[in-house]
Amino acid sequence: AQSVTQPDIHITVSEGASLELRCNYSYGATPYLFWYVQSPGQGLQLLLKYFSGDTLVQGIKGFEAEFKRSQSSFNLRKPSVHWSDAAEYFCAVALTGGGNKLTFGTGTQLKVEL
Amino acid sequence: DAGVIQSPRHEVTEMGQEVTLRCKPISGHNSLFWYRQTMMRGLELLIYFNNNVPIDDSGMPEDRFSAKMPNASFSTLKIQPSEPRDSAVYFCASSQTNRGSDTQYFGPGTRLTVL
Numbered sequence: 601a602q603s604v605t606q607p608d609i610h611i612t613v614s615e616g617a618s619l620e621l622r623c624n625y626s627y628g629a630t631p632y633l634f635w636y637v638q639s640p641g642q643g644l645q646l647l648l649k650y651f652s653g654d655t656l657v658q659g660i661k662g663f664e665a666e667f668k669r670s671q672s673s674f675n676l677r678k679p680s681v682h683w684s685d686a687a688e689y690f691c692a693v694a695l696t697g698g699g700n701k702l703t704f705g706t707g708t709q710l711k712v713e714l
Numbered sequence: 715d716a717g718v719i720q721s722p723r724h725e726v727t728e729m730g731q732e733v734t735l736r737c738k739p740i741s742g743h744n745s746l747f748w749y750r751q752t753m754m755r756g757l758e759l760l761i762y763f764n765n766n767v768p769i770d771d772s773g774m775p776e777d778r779f780s781a782k783m784p785n786a787s788f789s790t791l792k793i794q795p796s797e798p799r800d801s802a803v804y805f806c807a808s809s810q811t812n813r814g815s816d817t818q819y820f821g822p823g824t825r826l827t828v829l
Contacts (some may be wrong), residue, residue, distance in 0.1 A: 690757065700762075700813060708754045
């Protein structure tokens, strides 16, 4: 079955520290890949997306993600976390040629310690 | 651009009552999606429309749920009768096309509580 896995439910980092959030997918082919962020009481905002080409993708708010086909992963990174980055982060996939039906991971809640 | 607009933002109702959630997609977008978010099941796609036509409603939990899109600028999600297990945050999203590569833009959500 097709699936998206975010193995870390909660992550706590200190402000200024680096961050990596993990995402793995299980599909027959390379899907389209997305990272969204949800602040408390808010909708989801797109951070970045990967379709093809350069496997390192830059997004908003200083985030980047790297697609690794061999590992079926699309991990999100930020070199220096700010307190305002505290939120929930969702990895999502859409099948190529399958319309744009998104399947989301379960999310990773990020806490930032000052 | 006003973004995706949802109303109401909060809804509290009693079991058995009819609930209608509303969504106005971004102007010019031709795909619209309804999602439900709960602690237990995370984010689930309920249904999506392309050019006002329902394309995939396989995520609609049961016949108590129905969705319509009478025109390009308005959609409703109705629950009748509502049950406590329907309590969740319901999101509407829209995109410009139905390609998998297209970005979906989410509304702020409607938090539904069924007592």
